[in-house]
Amino acid sequence: MSQSDAQQLVSTQWLEDHLSAPDVKVFDASWHMPDTGRDAKAEYAAAHVPGAVFFDIDEIADTRSALPHMAPPVEKFVSRMRRLGVGDGHRVVVYDQAGLFSAARAWWMLRLxxxxDVAVLDGGLPKWIAEGRPTEDLPPMPRERHFTARRNASLVRDVTQVAMAAKLGDEQIVDARGPARFRGEAPEPRPGLRSGHIPGSKNVHYATLIGEDGALKDEAGLRAAFEEAGVDLGKPVISSCGSGVTACILDLALERLGHRQHSVYDGSWAEWGMYPDLKVEVG
Incomplete structure (x- = not known):
């Protein structure tokens, strides 16, 4: 697979063939839910794709916000990209340690x-390792580059915009959380949050978009997952989840399907579930 064939994804073979290309930069954007007991930074230090730098979703964020890993101010994002050695003209490939979980968040942030010119490594580090491809434990020494940012506000939504969309129905709200959390039958992993979902939203669990090999499903499989949930792929979509990470998998899948009117509710349920004056549906 060449990147021109699928702009959102690159294969493990493509990446290995292009690892030494001067215009290709690789991010390990691994992040794990707190209850997994996994340490993404420690795992990165132990083994990563050669030359990959660590994209810290919790630090490359608006740390002034009480909400988890919200998109940072533009100045901070520019500073971090330059420090990681990514500049204008670079082709960025992002992966994570789960296969496809948090890499889509970094993909979305770069586009935001x-x-x-950013793609997700299809199948991530598990596929890379399973195929016997090389890893290293050496910390890379990136050279600072010039990075120009132009924030694309159409790719993100705040709570006011989402509340208006829920009221007017002009944009579909699609929730990537598991069905039990969506229906309010399972407690939220973050304390203090109500259970349930945004009124009128639809549920496409992010796991239904991923195959057994940890790679994104083909277009037929992706389309089926959205349509079975009642999502009209001809209308705009606002993606949501627990804290704005797996919502980005929905956007990656939509982009793969040629759907261009999609955005991420950055605060997601961590924000909506916190405010008692915002309505919640269960069931």
Whole structure:
């Protein structure tokens, strides 16, 4: 697979063939739910794709916000990209340690700040390792580059915009959380949050978009997952989840399907579930 064939994804073979290309930069954007007991930074230090730098979703964020890993101010994002050695003209490939979980968040953030030449490694690190491809434990020494950011506000929604969309029905709200959490039958992993979902929203669990090999399903499989949930792929979509990470998998899948009117509710349920004056549906 060449990147021109699928702009959102690159294969493990493509990446190995292009690892030494001067215009290719690789991010390990691994992040794990707190209850997994996994340490993404420690795992990165132990083994990563050669030359990959660590994209810290919790630090490359608006740390002034009480909400988890919200998109940072543009100045901070520019500073971090330069420090990681990514500049204008670089082709960025993002992966994670789960296969496809948090890599889509970094993919979305780069696009949010105007860097469109970014793709997700299909199957992530598990597929890379399973195929016997090389890893290293050496910390890379990136050279600082010039990175220009142009924030694309159409790719993100705040709570006011989502509340208006829920009221008017002009944009579909699609929730990537598991069905039990969506229906309010399972407690939220973050304390203090109500259970349930945004009124009128639809549920496409992110796991239904991923195959057994940890790679994104083909277009037929993706389309089926959205349509079975009642999502009209001809209308705009706002993606939501627990804290804005797996919502980005929905956007990656939509982009793969040629759907261009999609955005991420950055605060997601961590925000909506916190405010008692916002309506919640269960069941």
């Amino acid at each position: 700040f105007g860097h469109r």
